[in-house]
Amino acid sequence: MMNPPELQTEEMLRPPVNRSMRVLDRSFFNRRIPLSAARIFNSQNISAVRNTLTKSGDGLFLPRITTIRKDPDPSLAASGRKCYLLRPSLKHNDQGSWGPTVSEMVSQQNIGVIPYELEIGYNDWTYQEIMEAILPEEAAEGELPTGFTNVGHVAHLNLREQYLPHKHLIAQVLMDKNTSVRTVINKVDNVGEESEYRTFQYEVLAGPDDLMVEVSEENCLFRFDYAKVYWNSRLNTEHHRMVNNFKPGEAVCDVMAGVGPFAVPAGKKGIFVWANDLNPDSYKWLDDAITRNKVANYVRPFNEDGGKFIKRAAVELLSTDHGVKKVVKGPSKRKTLNADGPKGADVGEQSVVIKQPKFFSHFVMNLPASAITFLPSFIGIYAGPEFAGQEIPMPMVHVYTFGLKGDDNTPEFERICRDASELIGAPVTLDDPETEVFDVRDVAPKKRMFCCSFRLPREAAFRKP
Ligand SMILES: C[S@@+](CC[C@H](N)C(=O)[O-])C[C@H]1O[C@@H](n2cnc3c(N)ncnc32)[C@H](O)[C@@H]1O
Known part of the structure; x- marks a missing residue:
């Protein structure tokens, strides 16, 4: 472990450079650096010496390198003697370089200044x-x-x-x-x-x-073959934001669910989710995540084309009777004296059934490259005879899409709403307080991912084919 003689100590405190290395040679990074150290005469004084020398700037500052070391003399080290590494410009054999603090500590016989060879290697560099x-x-x-x-x-x-x-x-x-x-x-x-x-x-x-x-995301565990399904850890904030839009007891249709990063955490919150993905592997691991996270009462997996699924799911939900038994806390104290017990008694827990709604409150479509082209599937979604006479609340549609990145996003937001309006055949406009285009994240220097959320226009939902 020889050092090139021309290297100054300060330079050696950086890793050596080798731009032609093609196969990792960890030993290349080993160095012996000649430094000086303060030999601490009284082991009771270790932290006091360190504090003084750190304050005066005489200590060695090198991230991740321990500066309190065993004394290099083996017999002193055996008796527990320590030393403290000093700044490279302070030389043990040049008193002129010591500065006032070290000189004073030496004259008071608190420390001695000795040579110290620091061994440094691959593991010490980031x-x-x-x-x-x-x-x-x-x-x-x-x-x-x-x-x-x-x-x-x-x-x-x-x-x-x-x-x-x-x-x-x-x-x-x-x-x-x-x-x-x-x-x-x-x-x-x-x-x-x-x-x-x-x-x-x-x-x-x-x-x-x-x-x-x-x-793990949102306290849910997912297991999958990353070679066969889509997963993006950078979307976790977006998953969280979207799930926050849903209320317990609502029904949500996740049209391109992947392995379930919206659906499974939503299920854990008591939201009924019909989660679909065309990829059979996504379906398999979505199903696995539903079981693994014990949300089968709330999340149901499907494996078909999203465009067809939108209408089919709306129809099937209407005719599906499903509920989840839940234990809820009753009012904690009885207010009046009655046949069931005395005034002030605890009424405890009671079992209630949370019924799956007949209509979706939200549709989520996260396939930014093409999800917007699925919007025509919403035209006439509630125009079928099975919906006649029903009081149908219009769902929110959340469609992800890519757009151009600019200093001002407004023109891009307006363009996305125009595209959505054309595809759905009814106005989707930013003038509607429920419409929002959310700036999700950068995907490339000039490309961003957006999420356009709007209330499905009734005229689109009820239009007869
Ligand atoms: C960008 S990933 C989003 C997955 C998940 N929602 C997420 O946030 O991580 C899009 C998903 O859409 C699925 N997909 C692609 N075409 C589809 C289609 N026609 N119908 C339903 N799902 C589709 C893909 O298999 C993929 O899992």
């Missing part, structure tokens, strides 16, 4: 620091591939072209530095972006090709 040391120079300009999404034990990278020659190296360091990561994958092309089930093509860069993951 992922970021190692990336800066091994990736091409542009990396220093803040272009580091630090962004990855964690799905259970899988780290999912989407590496830019310039990093592809270093992909295995990046993956290995990423895995070393994140103990919960067991497999690192990289998205290989954009074909998956447009795939029917919103899955993607990937290559495994490190660890086993095992994408069976377990993730």
Whole structure:
């Protein structure tokens, strides 16, 4: 472990640089750094010495490096003697570099100043620091591939072209530095972006090709094969926001439910959800999540095309009798004396049946690339003879879509409402206080994901074919 002689100590406190490394060589990062240390004569004084030297700025400041160490002399170390690492510019053999605090402590015989060789290695550097040391120079300009999404034990990278020659190296360091990561994958092309089930093509860069993951969201546990179904951990805030719109006892139709990140947490809140997805694998893992999270009383899975499901579900809900028995607390104290008990007595718990409503209060369609094109399915949704004479509350429709990113979103919001109006054949306008276009998140430099929520216009819902 020889240091290049021209290196100054300060430089050695950064990881050594090797931009031609292709296979991870952890030992390359080992260094012995000549420093000085304060030998603490009285072990009772350790924290006092450390506090004084930290305050005066004479201590070594290097994140993650322990500055209180065993004395380098083995016989002193054996008797518990410690030393405190000092700033690199303070040299044990140059009293002129000590400064007033160290000089005074030495003259009072609190400390001695001794040479200390600090051994430092791969484990002492962060992922970021190692990336800066091994990736091409542009990396220093803040272009580091630090962004990855964690799905259970899988780290999912989407590496830019310039990093592809270093992909295995990046993956290995990423895995070393994140103990919960067991497999690192990289998205290989954009074909998956447009795939029917919103899955993607990937290559495994490190660890086993095992994408069976377990993730937790909103206190619900999901298990699924990430290679076969859609999941995006970055949507958790949006899932939470949407579920907050639903009230216990309401019925919700989740038209493109995936493995259930809206449906299952909503079920836990006592909301009746009919959750559908066209992908048989999504259906399988949605069903699994329903059982796993014990929401089968509230969430029912379906596996068909969303466009057809919208009308069919509306009709079937009307003729479905379903309820959930629930134990609720009665009023805590009796107000009057009656035959059942004395005044002031606790009436305790009682069992009630929460009936599934006959009409959906919300329809959710999260398939931003094309969900808006499913809006014509709402035309005439309540025009069938089975609905005649019913008093039907109009549902809220929440449709996700992509749009252009700009400083002012208003033109894009208006464009989305215009598209929705055209497709549904009735006005959807921002003048209606119930209409909202919510800015969900950035998906690319010029692309954003929005959610357009509006009350289904009656004229669309009752229009005869
Ligand atoms: C963007 S994902 C959203 C999944 C889930 N709602 C979420 O928030 O994570 C879109 C889902 O729509 C499903 N899908 C695609 N085409 C569909 C269709 N015609 N009918 C129903 N579901 C469809 C996909 O399989 C995928 O699970």
